[in-house]
Structure formats: structure tokens, C-alpha cells
Amino acid sequence: MSEPALSITGACKTFGGLKAVDDVSFRVNSGEIFGIAGPNGSGKSTLFNLMTGIPYGPSAGEVHFDGRRIDRWPAHRIARAGLCRTFQKDAEFPELSADETLQISAVYNGGQRRRDAADNVDKALTLVDFDPDRRTMRSDELSVYEKKQLMIASALVSNPSVLMLDEPASGLTKPEIEKLDALLIAVNRTGVTILLIEHVLSLLLSVSERLMVLNYGQILAEGDPQTVVKNPAVIEAYLGGRG
Amino acid sequence: MSTRARDILVPLACLAVLALVPLVATESYTRHLFIIAFIYGIIASNWNLSLGHCGVFNFGHLTFFGVGVYTAAIAAKTFGINPWIAIWLGGVTAAFAAFLIATPVARLKGIYVVLVTFAFSQLAMQLVLSQSQITGGAEGMVRIPFMRIGDYSFVRDYKLGYYYVGLGLLVLSTLFLLAVINSPFGKSLKAVRDAEDYAESRGISVSTQRILVLVLSAVFTGVAGGFYAIYLRVASPEVFGFGTLALALSMVLIGGTGTTYGPIAAALALTFATESLAGIRGLEEARFIIVAVAMILVLRLAPGGLLGLLNRLKI
Numbered sequence: 001m002s003e004p005a006l007s008i009t010g011a012c013k014t015f016g017g018l019k020a021v022d023d024v025s026f027r028v029n030s031g032e033i034f035g036i037a038g039p040n041g042s043g044k045s046t047l048f049n050l051m052t053g054i055p056y057g058p059s060a061g062e063v064h065f066d067g068r069r070i071d072r073w074p075a076h077r078i079a080r081a082g083l084c085r086t087f088q089k090d091a092e093f094p095e096l097s098a099d100e101t102l103q104i105s106a107v108y109n110g111g112q113r114r115r116d117a118a119d120n121v122d123k124a125l126t127l128v129d130f131d132p133d134r135r136t137m138r139s140d141e142l143s144v145y146e147k148k149q150l151m152i153a154s155a156l157v158s159n160p161s162v163l164m165l166d167e168p169a170s171g172l173t174k175p176e177i178e179k180l181d182a183l184l185i186a187v188n189r190t191g192v193t194i195l196l197i198e199h200v201l202s203l204l205l206s207v208s209e210r211l212m213v214l215n216y217g218q219i220l221a222e223g224d225p226q227t228v229v230k231n232p233a234v235i236e237a238y239l240g241g242r243g
Numbered sequence: 244m245s246t247r248a249r250d251i252l253v254p255l256a257c258l259a260v261l262a263l264v265p266l267v268a269t270e271s272y273t274r275h276l277f278i279i280a281f282i283y284g285i286i287a288s289n290w291n292l293s294l295g296h297c298g299v300f301n302f303g304h305l306t307f308f309g310v311g312v313y314t315a316a317i318a319a320k321t322f323g324i325n326p327w328i329a330i331w332l333g334g335v336t337a338a339f340a341a342f343l344i345a346t347p348v349a350r351l352k353g354i355y356v357v358l359v360t361f362a363f364s365q366l367a368m369q370l371v372l373s374q375s376q377i378t379g380g381a382e383g384m385v386r387i388p389f390m391r392i393g394d395y396s397f398v399r400d401y402k403l404g405y406y407y408v409g410l411g412l413l414v415l416s417t418l419f420l421l422a423v424i425n426s427p428f429g430k431s432l433k434a435v436r437d438a439e440d441y442a443e444s445r446g447i448s449v450s451t452q453r454i455l456v457l458v459l460s461a462v463f464t465g466v467a468g469g470f471y472a473i474y475l476r477v478a479s480p481e482v483f484g485f486g487t488l489a490l491a492l493s494m495v496l497i498g499g500t501g502t503t504y505g506p507i508a509a510a511l512a513l514t515f516a517t518e519s520l521a522g523i524r525g526l527e528e529a530r531f532i533i534v535a536v537a538m539i540l541v542l543r544l545a546p547g548g549l550l551g552l553l554n555r556l557k558i
Contacts, residue, residue: 079445084445093442101434154445
């Protein structure tokens, strides 16, 4: 078997007496789209946090990326190594324009010189189909969908090998979700491995090659998406209450 | 007029006016007020770099100024170093002091940054007071050598020379700040200020940027301190006092955090305003209360400061 892009072994995160992530292990293969689902509070975002070190690492367990153990690295070093994420809530640098946001990501995350960065900024914004007329506007003046495009583009501009998306479809309309679907496929075709946390199951099932479902911080099911969603334990977790 | 043209032409017009002021204001006192305003302008605009652009609540900024004051004073008086060089040494030692304070502060947040940086300023003052054989202690240092160019003495020209040195330093400091603010580093400071986690996720080390911004903000503040000591020919521990700190902070907040020229404009306005109020009977001591009230009103009604308000109104 080839070296996975990302492997997590026995990851745990505790907050006092609460185990938000409990002994989670999985692998993500290079070039795939790996979906993560689960009810609210199941530990999906916490899992992203401990993998990227933002704002904390795991309480126990190991995270390996590109053959290197990264769970003790500072967050910016993990990002520079090529493991880039987005956030569930709208994250933005309100005073910076799309151009400026991507420029600093290219320079700091991608280690690019300013002149090279300008070309890559163009490419990344074109890839996510960002409106050229709105590139110099302040980020806090953009629409919800444009902010999502910007957050993804600001990751792509540094040429990451793995992109971790935390509920990118939240707050979007149905046509926007369809555009996002096409965008994720297009990004994946450029060779970027994608981890996708999503509540919009139609999107998750449409793009994911494998799906993992979490509940109470533990893996409930993992495998082919169509099989996983028919798993009785998954149906119970989503529809049968949490008792 | 486009925003870009306005951003270039208005400061240039102001600079031209300031360059011509000594032709009109020929007496020493008015020129002295301008020189003090230039010094405050440098302090406030550099403080704004760390506070306004990066969101670091550094209450030890005046320490960098004090370090510059004593460095230049000791260099010029004790070691006989040319005052022109002593001024710049103030910037070097202030940057070093900033590095010392920044390293423990870089990982702190909120009120802890205020507490540690303020404690550092008190520590610096106690150091100056306790090392009286070097610093003159509570009495400070006097008769510090003045500037001259060849036979031209800066103490016999009704402060004309010092006026242009002060203005020149303000211009250099502002050009330095503009270069920093408009660079990717300057943009990264705003990213750190507004969304720390997002900044980290884009490869920006929050603690490194905080250390760098404190060091950079100290350079011209220390140079201003050096100039202050050479100009007044005095180094006194009062420069570490709360009064100076409060006045400089009010300039940053009233002028507008995050704006480039706001703190400079506020430094000019407040220096002349407080001086005018000092000349009105009954308001000699109340002037600082008036400044404090103005600061509270601005924070309440225009949190971005007066220049920030003008920018928002597109004036």
C-alpha cells in the first residue's frame, strides 16, 4: 500500500472530564476526497483542530503528514508544510482585500516571492471563479459565498497537498452549493487531497470517495459513502436521538 | 480626487506647510512646540504600528522612548559620542529593549500583555533611578552636548536647526512606517490582529510577528528619545512616567488607531491644545482632564479615531 497523505493514530482530545475525540484512527490517501460526517458535537471540528494545531493539538495520539509526525509542531509550521484548512465560521481579514489576503498567504504559507505570488494569486482566484471586479474590495464587504471562495483560494495559493474544509456549504443557497460541488471536484483534479466535513449530505455523497461518521468523539462507521449512510448505527445516530 | 491621489497629495501639502512654518513662526517658543509635537508624532505613530495595526496592547512603548533618551544622553555626555550619532544609538538600544520585552509578551493575550509591558516600564524606571552614578538617578542628567554642524551651533539659531531635524526625523519615521504597513509583513499584522487562528492557518507565526512589530515600533521611538535628550539637553526619569504615556496614548486613540497620519495629526493638535489651555487661568491643571474626556468621547463616538472617521465618511 502506498504512503498515505495523512494518518491519524489513537487521537484523543479531552476538555476536563469530556472526551471530545476518543481514540480516533484513520488514513487519508493521496488525491482522494475523504468525507467526515456526524451529528452536532460529535467531534468533527475538534478533530480538524487537533490535526492542524489550531488552536490546540491532541491530548494523546499521533498525526503523521507526508511521512512526518506533526502533532507537536506549531500551527503555522503545519500549514507551511502543506496541510491547509478552512473554518466552519466565516474567517476573514476584514480590512484586507482578496488580493491582499492571498498575497500574504502566498508569501508566508507558500514561501513565495512577491512577484511570483502575484501570478499565483491570479491562478487561485481564477480556479475558484472569484469575480475579478471584487478582488480589491475589503473582505468584510463580500457575500457569504465570496468569503467561502476567498477562504479556499487563500489556502490554494500556497499549493497545499491536503486541503481540509470545515462545513464549506453552511449558509449557502442550493445553486451556490452546486457551484461549490463543481469547485471541489476541480480543486481535487489539480492533485489536492481533500478532507471535507459537511452537514449537507448531498454534497458529501456527491464528491466523497470515502466517508467516515463520528459520534460522541468516536468513529461510528467508515468506508464507501453509499454503504456508510445505510449503516443502521449511522441512521440511529442521525435520526434516532442521542440516548 | 481619487483616494490614492489624496493619500499622496494631502501629506505632501502638509509637509510643505510644515517646512515653511519657521519662516512665519520666527520666535523660539512656537518652534519649540512644533519640535515637541514632532517628537510626540513619532512616538504616537510608531506606537500605532504595534497597537493599531497588530493589536498588541503594549503599555511599555514609552520605555523605548526612555531607553532612547538615556542612551543618547549617556553616549553623548559620558562617552563623548557625537550627538548626531548618539540619537541613532537610541534607536538601536530601544530595539534591543523591545526584543527583550517582546519575547515573553509574544504568547500572552489581552490584559496580561498590558500588565507585563507596564511592569517592564516601571522596571526600567527603577533601573534608571537606582543606577544614579550612570543615569543621574532622580535628578537625571543635564548639560548634554548639543548639535552642531561645523561652526554652526544649534543653540543660537532660535531653534531653527532643531526644527528641521525634528521634522526630518518625523518624515523618515513616517516613510519607514509606510514601507512597513504596505508590505506583506504590514498586511500580516492586520491579519494577526483580526483573526489569529486564520492567520496561523495561512503560515503566519503570530508570536514572531508580535516580536517583530514591537522591535520595529521601537526603532524610531528610540531615535525620537535620543533627539529629545539632545534637543532639551536633559534626561529625566519623568519620561517613564504615566503622564507622558497617557498623553501619547491619547494621541494614538484620538488620531485613529490603524491610520497612518492620524496619530501625527493628533500629536500636533494636542501639543498646541494642551499648551494653549495651560495659558488659560484655572485650566493649567485641568488640561489633561480635558484631553482624557476628549479621548473617551472619541472612543465612544468614533472608535477608529478622528482620521478613521474621515476615512469612513470618504472625506
